Amino acid sequence: EVQLVETGGGLIQPGGSLRLSCAASGLTVSSNYMTWVRQAPGKRPEWVSVIYSGGNTYYADSVRGRFTISRDNSKNTLFLQMDSLRLEDTAVYYCTRVLTTGSSGWIPFDFWGQGTLVIVSS
Amino acid sequence: DIQMTQSPSTLSASVGDRVTITCRASQNINSWLAWYQQKPGKAPKLLIYKASSLQSGVPSRFSGSASGTESTLTITSLQPDDFATYYCQQYDTYPWTFGQGTKVEIK
Numbered sequence: 001e002v003q004l005v006e007t008g009g010g011l012i013q014p015g016g017s018l019r020l021s022c023a024a025s026g027l028t029v030s031s032n033y034m035t036w037v038r039q040a041p042g043k044r045p046e047w048v049s050v051i052y053s054g055g056n057t058y059y060a061d062s063v064r065g066r067f068t069i070s071r072d073n074s075k076n077t078l079f080l081q082m083d084s085l086r087l088e089d090t091a092v093y094y095c096t097r098v099l100t101t102g103s104s105g106w107i108p109f110d111f112w113g114q115g116t117l118v119i120v121s122s
Numbered sequence: 123d124i125q126m127t128q129s130p131s132t133l134s135a136s137v138g139d140r141v142t143i144t145c146r147a148s149q150n151i152n153s154w155l156a157w158y159q160q161k162p163g164k165a166p167k168l169l170i171y172k173a174s175s176l177q178s179g180v181p182s183r184f185s186g187s188a189s190g191t192e193s194t195l196t197i198t199s200l201q202p203d204d205f206a207t208y209y210c211q212q213y214d215t216y217p218w219t220f221g222q223g224t225k226v227e228i229k
Contacts, residue, residue, distance in 0.1 A: 112165035
């Protein structure tokens with residue numbers, strides 16, 4: 001059974017930094033395309049970042065240059081380093097998987113964690 | 123960025139009804155379209171991918187279709203567990219984007 005468990009959220013002042021973690025079981029983080037998706041209260045989900053199994057990374061314009069996605073293969077854990085946090089970064093942050101298949105192309109966000117809440121406020 | 127526009131924003135329906143939600147992309151997304159169900163306080167759940175492929179474990183009363191830039195999620199015979207918010211999402215081009223959501227309410 002796949003489990004994704006996010007931790008690291010909390011209350012942070014604007015301009016501060018947080019590091020989110022996503023501990024995975026039942027799948028190997030380094031062999032998958034792993035992503036972060038966030039959802040502000042009452043809003044639609046927003047894709048934040050992806051890291052490919054080969055290491056390539058991509059970011060939403062709203063976080064590029066401030067957020068960094070990474071992984072620790074030995075701990076089977078995904079990270080999101082968030083710097084220069086803004087009020088508009090307040091959201092629940094979810095760790096998700098994108099399944100890459102040969103015949104069906106990609107299957108996005110088939111597994112999700114429970115999310116971790118980040119509140120940016122002074 | 124590709125804009126995803128869903129309609130309606132809210133839908134009132136009864137158990138047993140057939141429900142249809144539409145999602146329009148601002149440009150061609152080559153059927154790289156997914157549908158999710160979300161209940162309050164929970165993560166979204168994948169229902170449909172590649173516009174019409176049913177995710178494993180999802181009941182067959184859910185189906186998807188696409189024509190050009192318009193995609194449709196249909197729920198035949200709405201069940202009590204189906205009252206939720208539904209989102210479409212394109213994964214053709216970064217940044218991947220979601221529709222604004224359709225809330226299915228009890229009539």
